[in-house]
Amino acid sequence: MLTIHDLHVDFAGKPVLRGVNVQVGAGEILCLLGPSGCGKTTLLRVIAGLEQASQGDLLLDGQSIQAIPVNQRGFGLMFQDFALFPHLTVAQNVTFGLEMQGRAAEERQQRVREVLQLVDLDGFADRDIARLSGGERQRVALARSLAPRPRLLMLDEPLGSLDAALREQLVIELRAIIKRVGLTAIHVTHDQREAYAIADRIALMNQGRIEQLDTPAQVYQHPRTAFAARFLGLHNLVPVTRWRDGVAETALGRVPVSTKSDLLLLHPDHLTLGPSRSAGEAFTVEGKVSEVTFLGEAYRLKVHHASGIELQLRIPAAAIPPVLGQLVTVDVGQVLPVRS
Amino acid sequence: MLAHMRRYVLILLPLGFLTVFYVYPLVTIFGVSLAPEGQLDLSGFTRIITGSYYLETLAFTFGQALLSTALTLVFALPSAYVFTRYQFPGKSLLxxxxxxxxxxxxxxxxxAFLALIGPRGLLNQALMSLLTLPEPPIQLDRTLTLILIVHVFYNYAVALRIIAGFWANQNPRMEEAARVLGADSWQLWWRIRLPILRPAILAAGILVFIFTFTSFGVVLILGGPQYATLEVEIYRQATAIFNLPMAAALSLVQIGFMLLLMIVYTRLQRRLASDLVSSARIATPVRSWRDRVLVGGTLLFMLLMLFLPLLALVLRSVVTLDGAVTLQYFQQLNINARGSVLFVPPINAIGNSLAFALVTTLLSVVLGLVTAYLLAGRLGQFGQWFDPIFMLPLATSAVTLGFGYLIALDEPPLNLRSSPILVPLAHTLVALPFVVRSVLPSLRSLPPNLGEAAQVLGADGWQVFRRIDLPIISRGLLVGATFAFTVSMGEFGATTFLARPDTPTIPVVIFRLLGQPGVLNYGQAIAMSVILMLVSAISFVSIERLRPAGTREF
Structure with a gap:
C-alpha cells in the first residue's frame, strides 16, 4: 500500500535519514522502533508531509505523493503530546477534520458520535479539553485522527506521555481499535514492549537507517545486529576471535556456529543455571555471581567470567538464588551469530 | 505571637502606603468634587453628561484609544508571527x-517625533532643501494622525511582547495537527491561530487601551489645543482654569473606567500564565522568498517606525537648523538664560531627577517586595484579591495623582506641600506596579516547600527570606528596581503638578523649553531629551540583561 523508496532527509546539511526502504501492506500495523534521534519521527513526518525528503520517493498504491501538500494527503496523525485544540470542546476537536473535508453537519454529528463511541468516550462530547485526564486526552486525539477516515493512520509516540500502568492497558486497546477499523497504521515508539504489543512488523531504526525489519517475535528472538540486541536489552555479546569450519573461538571457549560472524549473542532466554555439567556436548560457562536482583517475576543474575565477560540470565522467582561470589555454571542452550 | 505581629505589620505596610498616598488623595478629590461646600453636589457630573464639550472629550479619549489599540494590534500581530516563526540573526537584540x-x-x-517629522524636523528640512519647497511638506504637527503614530510607536512592542511571548509557548504541533486534518493556510489563521491567541490579543489590547486612554504628554505636546484626552482636560481644568471640582469629577470618571479594565486585565493575565503548555521551539530559519519578504518587511517597519525618530532626535541635538554640527545645545545647558521660563539652569534638573529617582527606587523596592508577598498569597490567601487594586496606580492618570496630592497633602493632618518628598512619593506609586509585576512571577513560581525545607534545616523566618527567597527573586527585584528608576526619571504627568519651580526634573524642563519659541530653547529641549533617552536606554539595557528568562508580566 505505502512504499518508501530510498528516502533521504537532511537537516541543515546533517543527514537524518539515509536511505530508508520499507513497504507497508494494507491493514498492517508497522512499528518504527528506535532510540531518540534515530530518525523515526522524521520518517513519520515525511510520510505525513510535514517535512520534505531530500532524495527518494513515497508511493501510495503506486502513485507518488511527494508533491501533495500535507493538508490534502488525507492521512491521520496522532502526536505525542496530542496537540488537541485547547479552544475547542471534545466534539469540536473531533469534528475539525470532517469540517475541513466539507462534510454536512448531520453527517459530522453522526460520525463524531460513532468515533467517540469507538474510543469509549460517549458523553464526553461537550467537555473542555483542559478538564480531561491524560488517558482521556489520548482517546480524544485518537478519535480526532480517526474521524475523517484516514487512508493511513500515523501515531507518534502516542502513549509516551502517559504513566506505565495506563500505557500497558491503552496499547492493547489501541491495537484492537485499529484492527477493528481495518486501518493501515505506522506507530512510532522507543519502547520495545509497546512495539511488541502493537505491531504486526517492527522496523528497528538506528542512525537514519532501518537496522532490522521483522515480526516482533523475530526481532526479539533473533536480533541480527549488535545494536539491535543491545537496544532490546540483550547484552550477552561475545566477540569471535577466530572462526573456522563451523567453530567459533571466543574468550569463553570454542562454540559450534554454522555461520561466520563478529559477535555471538548468548540470548538470556536460552541460558540456564547449572550444574548440568553431565551433558558433554553442551556449551557451558563458569563464573562468579556478581549481582543478584529480584525483579518480582524472576531473579536476574550477572555472572562474571574470568575473561572479564559478564553474562546476564534469569532464574525463576521460586528458585533459591545463588549468593554473591558463588561459583556457578551457566548452560548455554543456543548462540546466535550477530553482526557488529 | 511575634510572628503574627510581624505578619500584620507586613500586610499593613503596603496597604497603609496605598491608603495614605493613593486612596486618601483620591477620596479627597471625591470630596472636593461631590461636596465642595460640605453638601452633596453632583453638578460636576451633570455638567459632564449634559455639556457637549465634556462628552466630546470623553468620546475623543475613547475613540483615539480604540483607534490606537486597533492600529497597534494590526502592526504587532504580523510582527508577532514573524518573531515566533522565524530565526534570524539579531532577533533577541531587536x-x-x-x-x-x-x-x-x-x-x-x-x-523625537518633532525632530523627525515636525515643522523643523529632519525629514521636512531634507525634503525642503531637496525639492526646494517653501513650506514643510509633512504637516502632521497637531493632527490626530501624529498622535496615533506615536501611540503605535509606544505600544507596538508591548503588544508584540505579549502576543509573541504567548505564541512561542503554544504547542507548534497544534498547527501541524490542523494541517494534517486538512486545514489550508486561511483556515489555519481563522480556526486555529487567532482563536488560540485570543487571550493574548485581548490582554495586549486592554493594556494598550489603558495606556492610550490615559495618554497625557503625547497629546499635550503633539496634539495642540484642539485635542484633549480626559487626562489632558483634567490638567487644563486644574492648572489653567482652576476649576478643581470639574477636574475632580473627570478624574473620578477616568478612575472608575480604569478599575473595570484593570480587573479584566489581571484576570486575563493570570490565564495567560497558566496556559503555558509546551516549550517546543517553533522558530525555523528563513528559507523561501516568502520568508524573506515577511522578515524583511518586519525589520523595515521596525527600523522606520521605531529607530528613525530616535536617530533623528540624536542628530537634531548635534546639528543646527542650518546643518552645521555643533555641541552648543549641550554646552548651553548650564546657562540660565535671561527671560527664560526656568528659574535654574537646565543642567540642575539632571541632579534633581537623579535624586528623586534614587529615593523612588529605594521606596518602591521595599514596598514592592512586601506587596508582591501579599499578592502571591504568602501573607494569607486573601492577598490575591488585591491584585487589581495594586495595578490601579498604573491606570490612574498621573495627572489625577499629582492633582490629588496637591489638594490632599497640603493641609493637616499631612502637610507635605513644601516638602520635596512629594515627587518621589508620587513616583513610587507609579513605579510600584512595575516592581510588583517584576517580582511576582518568580515569587509565584517559588515552591513553598523550599521554605519548609529550610525551616526543617533550622532556618528562622528571616533566614528563610535572606537565604532562600531573596537569592531566587533577586533578579526580578533588580529588574523592578531598574524599572522604578526609569519610571521616575521619565515621569511627567504627576511631576508637572508637584515639582517646585526651583527643583524641576528633566521632563518638566523639556516640556517648558518646548513650549517656548526660539531655536535655542528647541535645541536645548532636544539635547535634554537625548540625555534622558540615554539614561533610559542604559537602564533599559540592564533590565533586559537582568530579566529572568520566561518572565514577562508586561
Missing amino acids: MALATLPFVLPTVVVAS
Whole structure:
C-alpha cells in the first residue's frame, strides 16, 4: 500500500535519514522502533508531509505523493503530546477534520458520535479539553485522527506521555481499535514492549537507517545486529576471535556456529543455571555471581567470567538464588551469530 | 505571637502606603468634587453628561484609544508571527531594542517625533532643501494622525511582547495537527491561530487601551489645543482654569473606567500564565522568498517606525537648523538664560531627577517586595484579591495623582506641600506596579516547600527570606528596581503638578523649553531629551540583561 523508496532527509546539511526502504501492506500495523534521534519521527513526518525528503520517493498504491501538500494527503496523525485544540470542546476537536473535508453537519454529528463511541468516550462530547485526564486526552486525539477516515493512520509516540500502568492497558486497546477499523497504521515508539504489543512488523531504526525489519517475535528472538540486541536489552555479546569450519573461538571457549560472524549473542532466554555439567556436548560457562536482583517475576543474575565477560540470565522467582561470589555454571542452550 | 505581629505589620505596610498616598488623595478629590461646600453636589457630573464639550472629550479619549489599540494590534500581530516563526540573526537584540520606546518618557518621544517629522524636523528640512519647497511638506504637527503614530510607536512592542511571548509557548504541533486534518493556510489563521491567541490579543489590547486612554504628554505636546484626552482636560481644568471640582469629577470618571479594565486585565493575565503548555521551539530559519519578504518587511517597519525618530532626535541635538554640527545645545545647558521660563539652569534638573529617582527606587523596592508577598498569597490567601487594586496606580492618570496630592497633602493632618518628598512619593506609586509585576512571577513560581525545607534545616523566618527567597527573586527585584528608576526619571504627568519651580526634573524642563519659541530653547529641549533617552536606554539595557528568562508580566 505505502512504499518508501530510498528516502533521504537532511537537516541543515546533517543527514537524518539515509536511505530508508520499507513497504507497508494494507491493514498492517508497522512499528518504527528506535532510540531518540534515530530518525523515526522524521520518517513519520515525511510520510505525513510535514517535512520534505531530500532524495527518494513515497508511493501510495503506486502513485507518488511527494508533491501533495500535507493538508490534502488525507492521512491521520496522532502526536505525542496530542496537540488537541485547547479552544475547542471534545466534539469540536473531533469534528475539525470532517469540517475541513466539507462534510454536512448531520453527517459530522453522526460520525463524531460513532468515533467517540469507538474510543469509549460517549458523553464526553461537550467537555473542555483542559478538564480531561491524560488517558482521556489520548482517546480524544485518537478519535480526532480517526474521524475523517484516514487512508493511513500515523501515531507518534502516542502513549509516551502517559504513566506505565495506563500505557500497558491503552496499547492493547489501541491495537484492537485499529484492527477493528481495518486501518493501515505506522506507530512510532522507543519502547520495545509497546512495539511488541502493537505491531504486526517492527522496523528497528538506528542512525537514519532501518537496522532490522521483522515480526516482533523475530526481532526479539533473533536480533541480527549488535545494536539491535543491545537496544532490546540483550547484552550477552561475545566477540569471535577466530572462526573456522563451523567453530567459533571466543574468550569463553570454542562454540559450534554454522555461520561466520563478529559477535555471538548468548540470548538470556536460552541460558540456564547449572550444574548440568553431565551433558558433554553442551556449551557451558563458569563464573562468579556478581549481582543478584529480584525483579518480582524472576531473579536476574550477572555472572562474571574470568575473561572479564559478564553474562546476564534469569532464574525463576521460586528458585533459591545463588549468593554473591558463588561459583556457578551457566548452560548455554543456543548462540546466535550477530553482526557488529 | 511575634510572628503574627510581624505578619500584620507586613500586610499593613503596603496597604497603609496605598491608603495614605493613593486612596486618601483620591477620596479627597471625591470630596472636593461631590461636596465642595460640605453638601452633596453632583453638578460636576451633570455638567459632564449634559455639556457637549465634556462628552466630546470623553468620546475623543475613547475613540483615539480604540483607534490606537486597533492600529497597534494590526502592526504587532504580523510582527508577532514573524518573531515566533522565524530565526534570524539579531532577533533577541531587536526585540529588546523594540521595547526601548516603552520606557522612554513621553516628552522624549514627542521631541523625537518633532525632530523627525515636525515643522523643523529632519525629514521636512531634507525634503525642503531637496525639492526646494517653501513650506514643510509633512504637516502632521497637531493632527490626530501624529498622535496615533506615536501611540503605535509606544505600544507596538508591548503588544508584540505579549502576543509573541504567548505564541512561542503554544504547542507548534497544534498547527501541524490542523494541517494534517486538512486545514489550508486561511483556515489555519481563522480556526486555529487567532482563536488560540485570543487571550493574548485581548490582554495586549486592554493594556494598550489603558495606556492610550490615559495618554497625557503625547497629546499635550503633539496634539495642540484642539485635542484633549480626559487626562489632558483634567490638567487644563486644574492648572489653567482652576476649576478643581470639574477636574475632580473627570478624574473620578477616568478612575472608575480604569478599575473595570484593570480587573479584566489581571484576570486575563493570570490565564495567560497558566496556559503555558509546551516549550517546543517553533522558530525555523528563513528559507523561501516568502520568508524573506515577511522578515524583511518586519525589520523595515521596525527600523522606520521605531529607530528613525530616535536617530533623528540624536542628530537634531548635534546639528543646527542650518546643518552645521555643533555641541552648543549641550554646552548651553548650564546657562540660565535671561527671560527664560526656568528659574535654574537646565543642567540642575539632571541632579534633581537623579535624586528623586534614587529615593523612588529605594521606596518602591521595599514596598514592592512586601506587596508582591501579599499578592502571591504568602501573607494569607486573601492577598490575591488585591491584585487589581495594586495595578490601579498604573491606570490612574498621573495627572489625577499629582492633582490629588496637591489638594490632599497640603493641609493637616499631612502637610507635605513644601516638602520635596512629594515627587518621589508620587513616583513610587507609579513605579510600584512595575516592581510588583517584576517580582511576582518568580515569587509565584517559588515552591513553598523550599521554605519548609529550610525551616526543617533550622532556618528562622528571616533566614528563610535572606537565604532562600531573596537569592531566587533577586533578579526580578533588580529588574523592578531598574524599572522604578526609569519610571521616575521619565515621569511627567504627576511631576508637572508637584515639582517646585526651583527643583524641576528633566521632563518638566523639556516640556517648558518646548513650549517656548526660539531655536535655542528647541535645541536645548532636544539635547535634554537625548540625555534622558540615554539614561533610559542604559537602564533599559540592564533590565533586559537582568530579566529572568520566561518572565514577562508586561
